[in-house]
Amino acid sequence: MACSICLAGPADFDGWRAAARGLLAAGIAPEAVSWPGQDGAAGLFDGAAPDLPRDAPSPAVPRDFLVQAELAIRHSDPERFALLYGLLWDARRRPGLLRTPTEARMARLAAMARAVRRDAHKMHAFLRFREVETPDGVRSVAWFEPEHHIVEAEAGFFERRFAALRWSILTPRRCAHWDGAVTTFTAGAHRAEAPAADAAEDLWRTYFASIFNPARLKPEAMRAEMPKKYWRNLPEATVIPELLRGAEGRERAMLGQAIAAPGRRQRRRPSGAGTAG
Template identity: 45%
Template sequence: MHRVVLPETGTMDAWREAARRLATHAVPPAQVEWAVGEAPQGLFDPEPLPSGEGRALKVPRAFLEIAEKAILHRDPAAPDLLYQALVRLQDQPQLLSDAADPLVRRLGALQKAVHRDIHKMRAFVRFREIPSDRDRRRFAAWFEPEHRVVEANAGFFARRFSDMDWAIHTPDLSVIFEDGEVSFAPGAPRPDLPDDAAESLWATYFTNIFNPARIKLGSMRQHMPLKYWKNMPETAQIPAMLEGAEARVRAMQAAGATQAPARAATITERYRAAMPKAPAVIGTLEEARAAVRHCTRCDLCRHATQAVFGEGPAGARLMVVGEQPGDQEDLAGRPFVGPAGKVLDEVMQASGLDRGRAWMTNAVKHFKFTPRGKRRIHQSPDKGEVAACKWWLDLERDFVKPQLTLGLGATAAQALTGTGAGITRRRGTVEDTSSGPVLLSWHPSYILRLPDAGRAAEARAELAEDLALARKLLA
């Protein structure tokens, strides 16, 4: 029989060293007795730990993560359970992924409890300021953790409160931080810390941030267990807060609506009068751009970010009309800036057309989409939406008066010519409309959507061909 007594600080390192020596010599778990802190009185003289080279050990990283936490648990069985797992891991390297194994589950529970206690210490330690005659301010706290987590938490507090001196005292161990150095001292009874004026401000905050109309005591106790309350100054406020809560809610309801102060109406009137409004008469492109922001001619405005109006020089000879803004256009508020816009830019450039000299716009000004997880999936606008938005497109055509309008895709064809049917057959041809000649072609996003690379290249070439025709017509 072996007996291993682990120290209260550096517990993990000591366990690891002992466990390594035992496991390399394949000592069965039943032959080892473990303890933390004081050595228990045994009925026998323990054998010394085996030394010298034994078998090589395989330990997955995940096991060390579990062990680092579980070894801090006050359950006296923790070191033994970890040693059992270490021994079994030598034959069963995948052991830890078997969540249904009783040992794995038990170690998981120990790890979780310690993890929670570490987190709660970070949350619930309350420092009080202590007079200091040095240039660094001094703080101290008293805390009673459930498990041996003080050492594991020292680094957290040191990284966070590095410009002040502080100490956290607990029954088992004190951690002290002075001039940037962490040290440990034995545990002590609760020290008498001086009053700190900030505590009354904190109590003021705690009392006032509470909403008396929604009492959820179970939720409070679940996250802030009673065992921590005695060292948290704000919890002294809770009984009074609860006692007054219902009366406060009743008073609010009884009081009901009140008379507004006299100044309110003037302020409201002044602000509302200055809010942006749609111009009453639209006489220019810029007025149309201002007006479209307020458009509610169809329901698309309720879901899109913003209306995306056309852009370009007012007297452009070429107008390019797409379907509707996509995800990127909707965010940026500008047409043709997403992936389809990039394709169009490339093909226009290759065809000798200058985007900066064309009026770029869409048949529909708001983005229509359906949400799927973290993405918005494009949806084609329906006939009603196209018809509602045609009002804006007609305004653009009236103001810009292009020599030629390039309609990309079926939706643009629908808006410009009254029908979106038969685009395959109609592309590359010029149709006369009451607002001037319209040349139809593929929409660049159609090219992007084609799964067949050969067919996509073909469509892209056809778009280039149509753009070259546009250039010729404008020359």
């Protein structure tokens, strides 16, 4: 029996969980299930639900597995729903499976959860608000491009932090708007709909340039944590090329100054290697 599952959205964890429970109770093997987004199937996030047992008993699964599953559901990988259901199916015959982090599919699940967690962390870190005057007062608007389906899940972070502001977070797939009491979600937006600048950005760039120590240049370490794909939405990133170009000269000037001090000879330590990137 082939079975097409519909979900309420691309990160519908509760919907996936209910469907998985029903499929397990009906004894439907993973090969017979098609999940939204698989094989280019589109529009399945809002179709008719197949006739599955409702309120099926939930099989016991480790808490860690559920935590990881909830994160992995937000991943943009179209195979996420099938991967998770396949694991549940096999766990019926292999009780230790969901507790074996070294098993290949469990490792893939962990990698997906990790990617989603990292995406969320980078959203908390690299999202930048710009303030605009509106008839209702100041509004803080951000444009951000997450890799995964995390806007709904992460809106709470911004509510807790910026409850006193009125803000909108615009992204290509989903937008969130906080009015001081509730967050509403709307369809994706375009970059051009977000404000292009903010009065505080000059000060912020000044700070970014001044806190940088040119004697410790390590651009590859910067790029590992703040990959270039984020730069176009970071106001401070525009000064990075200039800082990189100027760094060597500034360090040489400082060393030269000290070397020129009377009565001292330059003594480079062997351990000093490692300034250049």
